[in-house]
Amino acid sequence: MLEQRLIELRKEFKLGAAQLEALDQQRAQLRDTLLRISGAIQVVEELLSQQAETPASIEAPEASLATAR
Numbered sequence: 001m002l003e004q005r006l007i008e009l010r011k012e013f014k015l016g017a018a019q020l021e022a023l024d025q026q027r028a029q030l031r032d033t034l035l036r037i038s039g040a041i042q043v044v045e046e047l048l049s050q051q052a053e054t055p056a057s058i059e060a061p062e063a064s065l066a067t068a069r
Helices: 002-053 061-068
Strands: none
Touching: none
């Protein structure tokens, strides 16, 4: 009876350890994804900031060429 319980507990422990490992991997992947998204946010914010500081005539040279023709 005790031996059977020990077998069950070891089996449960092994399953729990495997689930924990899978969650650790998922957490690491999610952390990496969030870091990439954070970097992309920073780049877009910087581009928007530069765009706001750039005059329209410099921003779209194709438009000024079209009007000069």
